[in-house]
Amino acid sequence: MTVDDFKQYFQELLTNSGHTAIAGVDVYDIPGNEGPLKDLAVRGTDGVTLYLSIVRTSPPGGDKPGREVVTKSEPGVKVIAGE
Numbered sequence: 001m002t003v004d005d006f007k008q009y010f011q012e013l014l015t016n017s018g019h020t021a022i023a024g025v026d027v028y029d030i031p032g033n034e035g036p037l038k039d040l041a042v043r044g045t046d047g048v049t050l051y052l053s054i055v056r057t058s059p060p061g062g063d064k065p066g067r068e069v070v071t072k073s074e075p076g077v078k079v080i081a082g083e
Helices: 003-015
Strands: 022-029 038-044 049-051
Touching (some): 003 022, 003 038
Antiparallel strands (some): 038 049
């Protein structure tokens, strides 16, 4: 899964989680970058915003071309942390 696919998946997961402490999940421009780099900001109902920095690394031996698998949850399926 690419980092952009993961960000989209994670944004949808948090947005649709139904957790009462999450007011919203937004995309923000990463400061100090000249390109179109964006990341996620999670707004809490308490007024606190968490600015996430989502990155990925290659496995030992590097990436294997053509082996990308995208995983998405079905609509309405709740994911509980720790499971």
